[in-house]
Amino acid sequence: MSLARALPKNRTGDKSAYHHGDLSDALLVEAKRLVNKYGVENISLRQVAVNVGVSPSAAYHHFPDKESLLKAAAKSAFEDMADFQERALQDLNGISALAVRRRFRALGQSYVGFAKKNPHLFRLAFGPYCAGEDMNREESRPWQMLLAVLQELDEIGDIHPGMRAYAEILIWSTIHGTANLILDGLLPVETVDPVIQSLELALKSAGKVAK
Amino acid sequence: MSLARALPKNRTGDKSAYHHGDLSDALLVEAKRLVNKYGVENISLRQVAVNVGVSPSAAYHHFPDKESLLKAAAKSAFEDMADFQERALQDLNGISALAVRRRFRALGQSYVGFAKKNPHLFRLAFGPYCAGEDMNREESRPWQMLLAVLQELDEIGDIHPGMRAYAEILIWSTIHGTANLILDGLLPVETVDPVIQSLELALKSAGKVAK
DNA sequence: TGTACATCAGTGAACGCGCGTTCACTGATGTAC
DNA sequence: TGTACATCAGTGAACGCGCGTTCACTGATGTAC
Numbered sequence: 001m002s003l004a005r006a007l008p009k010n011r012t013g014d015k016s017a018y019h020h021g022d023l024s025d026a027l028l029v030e031a032k033r034l035v036n037k038y039g040v041e042n043i044s045l046r047q048v049a050v051n052v053g054v055s056p057s058a059a060y061h062h063f064p065d066k067e068s069l070l071k072a073a074a075k076s077a078f079e080d081m082a083d084f085q086e087r088a089l090q091d092l093n094g095i096s097a098l099a100v101r102r103r104f105r106a107l108g109q110s111y112v113g114f115a116k117k118n119p120h121l122f123r124l125a126f127g128p129y130c131a132g133e134d135m136n137r138e139e140s141r142p143w144q145m146l147l148a149v150l151q152e153l154d155e156i157g158d159i160h161p162g163m164r165a166y167a168e169i170l171i172w173s174t175i176h177g178t179a180n181l182i183l184d185g186l187l188p189v190e191t192v193d194p195v196i197q198s199l200e201l202a203l204k205s206a207g208k209v210a211k
Numbered sequence: 212m213s214l215a216r217a218l219p220k221n222r223t224g225d226k227s228a229y230h231h232g233d234l235s236d237a238l239l240v241e242a243k244r245l246v247n248k249y250g251v252e253n254i255s256l257r258q259v260a261v262n263v264g265v266s267p268s269a270a271y272h273h274f275p276d277k278e279s280l281l282k283a284a285a286k287s288a289f290e291d292m293a294d295f296q297e298r299a300l301q302d303l304n305g306i307s308a309l310a311v312r313r314r315f316r317a318l319g320q321s322y323v324g325f326a327k328k329n330p331h332l333f334r335l336a337f338g339p340y341c342a343g344e345d346m347n348r349e350e351s352r353p354w355q356m357l358l359a360v361l362q363e364l365d366e367i368g369d370i371h372p373g374m375r376a377y378a379e380i381l382i383w384s385t386i387h388g389t390a391n392l393i394l395d396g397l398l399p400v401e402t403v404d405p406v407i408q409s410l411e412l413a414l415k416s417a418g419k420v421a422k
Numbered sequence: 423t424g425t426a427c428a429t430c431a432g433t434g435a436a437c438g439c440g441c442g443t444t445c446a447c448t449g450a451t452g453t454a455c
Numbered sequence: 456t457g458t459a460c461a462t463c464a465g466t467g468a469a470c471g472c473g474c475g476t477t478c479a480c481t482g483a484t485g486t487a488c
Contacts, residue, residue: 041252055433121360148230166405177388184337186348194377202413
């Protein structure tokens with residue numbers, strides 16, 4: 001019995017189960033696992049199937065082709081990141097200015113934190129397999145979380161009126177850029193805190209921009 | 212005679228030349244061309260060689276393996292971007308505050324402009340083939356250009372002392388993030404100008420950040 | 423409750439393919455005398 | 456200037472490989488009567 005075969009084949013643990021039970025999900029999970037380990041360009045449908053304990057052709061009953069599987073994985077990875085950020089905010093309740101600012105920082109830190117912890121998943125979530133079509137910024141959870149925290153930040157007077165309009169986009173770009181540059185080895189991890197602090201500073205008080 | 216064979220084989224145009232003349236460079240150029248057309252994960256050493264009019268094995272006299280060729284291409288793509296930015300600054304001389312600010316904007320715009328124009332090359336330049344080892348931020352031309360312009364911006368009083376320390380990193384992160392999000396289809400191209408303007412605003416005047 | 427049968431979700435062999443790389447080779451070039 | 460020869464930079468056939476996908480199949484499941 002091969003190692004791969006020894007993996008559980010279904011939810012109920014029925015050893016002789018011919019049908020997997022939740023193959024669709026199992027393939028997705030294993031695909032993400034392999035992507036995170038080797039990078040999206042280094043994984044094969046066959047490997048995913050074999051690791052799940054199923055023949056490669058079985059996957060075609062659940063996904064029309066490899067690309068579909070990877071797209072599903074990308075979408076799921078994006079949600080994983082949103083979960084990760086949500087967990088980071090979980091214990092930071094409170095309505096004090098201090099609490100609000102802590103939430104703002106946690107949002108940025110968790111964004112970069114997820115990328116650092118799961119670089120290949122992070123790349124998958126944003127790369128060509130997710131971008132476009134059904135991926136909508138406005139409706140994504142990370143975006144919504146950012147909107148909410150900025151709203152709070154605004155309410156405690158931490159956002160200068162002149163900075164309000166493009167605050168979301170400025171912040172998202174900055175944090176996303178920081179995450180990417182860190183993954184590329186072009187910025188050290190330590191830069192994330194100063195960057196976030198600079199953003200706070202920038203939001204709080206801004207003069208008029210010259211022509 | 213195949214189409215590929217019809218390509219010029221050397222610099223002097225000698226039709227019957229057995230030796231190419233500058234195969235190393237030709238491979239590099241063609242590799243970049245193909246990457247830019249199909250993305251780095253979709254090109255093969257063989258295709259590069261054939262397009263240049265040479266047998267696949269010939270490449271091994273110039274690069275130990277495919278990875279080396281791609282690394283060289285990545286490095287070259289990065290320099291292409293620097294060239295692109297330099298050209299953008301070329302006609303923006305002058306020492307007036309207005310001229311300085313124009314240069315600052317041009318730097319950001321050309322960064323995103325290059326990415327937009329050559330998305331796959333941009334990704335190659337930053338992806339896993341360039342990151343790390345001999346890629347040094349401090350010494351890279353884009354970084355040096357940014358340093359210079361920020362210095363100028365500082366001299367005309369457009370940078371609040373509190374923002375000076377991390378200005379470079381903040382700006383690079385932001386512009387890099389904007390470029391990436393645009394390529395991913397998560398931000399429209401039009402956001403680049405507001406983002407740059409927000410940055411200017413942010414730099415110019417910043418209060419103290421609360422604890 | 424038992425049986426017939428349609429449907430679902432697997433198997434496993436096979437396909438053709440293009441890939442990176444190796445190897446023995448050979449034509450062209452440049453240098454020493 | 457001519458010749459011998461080492462070196463350089465190509466060729467092309469071959470290697471083994473793993474890939475995505477297809478196909479005819481079959482075991483398991485669920486439903487109608």
